Amino acid sequence: MERVTVVGGGLAGSEAAWTLARLGVPVRLYEMRPKRMTPAHATEKLAEIVCSNSLGGEGSANAKGLLQAEMRRAGSLVMEAAFRARVPAGGALAVDREEFSQYITERLSRHPLVEVVREEVQEIPGGLAILATGPLTSDALSQAIRRRFGDHFLSYFDAASPIVLYESIDLEKCFRAGRYGQEADYLNCPLTEEEYRRFYQALLEAEEHTPHEWEKREFFEACVPVEELARRGYQTLLFGPMKPVGLKDPRTGKEPFAVVQLRQEDKAGRMWSLVGFQTGLKWPEQRRLIQMIPGLENAEIVRYGVMHRNTYLNAPLLLRDTLEFKEQEGLFAAGVLAGVEGYLESAATGFLAGLNAARRYQGLKPVAPPEESMLGGLVRFLATANPQGFQPMYANWGLLPPVEGRMAKKEKREAMYHRGLRAFEEWVASLGRLASA
Numbered sequence: 001m002e003r004v005t006v007v008g009g010g011l012a013g014s015e016a017a018w019t020l021a022r023l024g025v026p027v028r029l030y031e032m033r034p035k036r037m038t039p040a041h042a043t044e045k046l047a048e049i050v051c052s053n054s055l056g057g058e059g060s061a062n063a064k065g066l067l068q069a070e071m072r073r074a075g076s077l078v079m080e081a082a083f084r085a086r087v088p089a090g091g092a093l094a095v096d097r098e099e100f101s102q103y104i105t106e107r108l109s110r111h112p113l114v115e116v117v118r119e120e121v122q123e124i125p126g127g128l129a130i131l132a133t134g135p136l137t138s139d140a141l142s143q144a145i146r147r148r149f150g151d152h153f154l155s156y157f158d159a160a161s162p163i164v165l166y167e168s169i170d171l172e173k174c175f176r177a178g179r180y181g182q183e184a185d186y187l188n189c190p191l192t193e194e195e196y197r198r199f200y201q202a203l204l205e206a207e208e209h210t211p212h213e214w215e216k217r218e219f220f221e222a223c224v225p226v227e228e229l230a231r232r233g234y235q236t237l238l239f240g241p242m243k244p245v246g247l248k249d250p251r252t253g254k255e256p257f258a259v260v261q262l263r264q265e266d267k268a269g270r271m272w273s274l275v276g277f278q279t280g281l282k283w284p285e286q287r288r289l290i291q292m293i294p295g296l297e298n299a300e301i302v303r304y305g306v307m308h309r310n311t312y313l314n315a316p317l318l319l320r321d322t323l324e325f326k327e328q329e330g331l332f333a334a335g336v337l338a339g340v341e342g343y344l345e346s347a348a349t350g351f352l353a354g355l356n357a358a359r360r361y362q363g364l365k366p367v368a369p370p371e372e373s374m375l376g377g378l379v380r381f382l383a384t385a386n387p388q389g390f391q392p393m394y395a396n397w398g399l400l401p402p403v404e405g406r407m408a409k410k411e412k413r414e415a416m417y418h419r420g421l422r423a424f425e426e427w428v429a430s431l432g433r434l435a436s437a
């Protein structure tokens with residue numbers, strides 16, 4: 001009997017292999033460790049947690065809480081392991097990393113339908129396959145992906161700008177315009193000289209996230225972070241991302257002293273990123289600085305900026321919302337390589353890729369979860385986001401359609417949580433044994 005190939009035994013690949021096996025499909029899971037290690041992994045265990053031991057906040061007030069609940073409904077191995085290995089962490093789901101990975105390694109290794117092969121895969125496999133090799137995909141496989149899909153479809157560095165929720169922007173203070181009268185696709189937040197001076201000073205003083213040793217070399221090569229631009233001088237930002245030239249404020253008829261531009265990230269226009277504001281600053285510092293920008297005083301940040309080494313595909317160009325490659329039926333991507341960020345998000349996309357590879361195996365069409373669910377919102381974003389400067393995404397409320405009616409923010413989130421979970425449960429039920437029609 002032919003097996004489905006899963007490449008990468010991390011969070012996504014482990015969940016994908018588990019989903020396939022649970023649906024009665026034989027699977028061969030390739031993991032290159034311990035023969036070849038990555039700069040971040042320290043053990044030979046499957047689903048190793050490389051940094052923080054948290055899978056995010058729990059409950060109905062958290063976007064990750066909704067994804068956790070969905071994953072439990074989907075029969076996730078990662079969630080099963082997380083509950084067995086959990087440690088107290090306030091409102092978050094944190095785990096004992098040793099116990100967590102040990103449990104997953106044992107469950108997969110002992111499953112009669114799973115064959116674990118400790119080898120590096122250097123070419124894209126034929127037949128039904130899932131690529132889940134993560135942010136530190138080996139060089140040989142990265143080259144093979146490049147050869148197949150082209151250089152600009154694969155990124156090696158994540159230089160992400162923060163993204164804010166549209167509904168939290170004060171539109172009275174911003175104006176819509178494109179530079180030199182081009183299409184008015186941008187939202188522009190104008191700053192006076194005094195506001196710029198204070199912002200610049202705060203940026204100079206802000207605290208940075210410390211990169212790992214092995215990341216430092218690449219830190220400035222890929223894309224210059226906004227805090228580094230500030231260090232180069234008072235004027236640098238005014239000739240860079242905060243350049244006001246060609247942007248007349250219709251209320252004054254003049255160009256402001258400085259400007260912060262926002263660009264639409266998703267098709268529905270719920271999420272907007274700060275153009276050219278890639279940053280490695282600590283998250284509370286990012287929040288403090290963004291809230292100094294006129295129009296963004298109450299901005300809700302749904303994705304913070306990051307600067308780190310990463311390997312990921314330009315998902316909107318390459319993938320469908322089922323995580324299948326547009327150009328190759330039967331080939332799927334999952335995890336960070338597919339354009340998500342986070343342990344939980346990686347596992348969740350592993351589940352969906354596993355489900356859909358199993359469906360292909362059974363002669364059925366791949367499916368996507370409903371758009372009201374967090375997993376549905378996430379994969380729709382991957383398939384339809386703006387491909388220009390595409391950056392990986394994690395679970396957040398901006399991925400979901402808003403709920404109708406006037407409500408306080410907390411009630412809105414609760415309504416979205418319950419609506420999403422209900423839709424996901426109905427979807428799972430409609431699949432019968434998950435993979436059946």
Ligand SMILES: Cc1cc2nc3c(=O)[nH]c(=O)nc-3n(C[C@H](O)[C@H](O)[C@H](O)COP(=O)(O)OP(=O)(O)OC[C@H]3O[C@@H](n4cnc5c(N)ncnc54)[C@H](O)[C@@H]3O)c2cc1C
Pocket residue numbers: 007008009010011012013030031032033037038040041047048049050051052053054119120121122132133134135136137138141212309334335336337341342343344346347
């Ligand atoms: C340094 C670092 C810190 C991070 N910290 C966090 C954090 O604190 N919280 C969080 O939520 N997310 C974090 N992430 C992001 C992300 O959530 C994790 O990397 C997560 O493990 C990604 O899951 P994955 O399955 O896509 O990749 P991984 O879990 O990395 O799994 C990929 C697997 O593929 C294997 N592999 C690679 N190439 C090949 C090949 N050619 N053949 C066979 N096997 C191969 C690797 O050895 C690895 O085991 C971090 C990422 C990095 C790099």
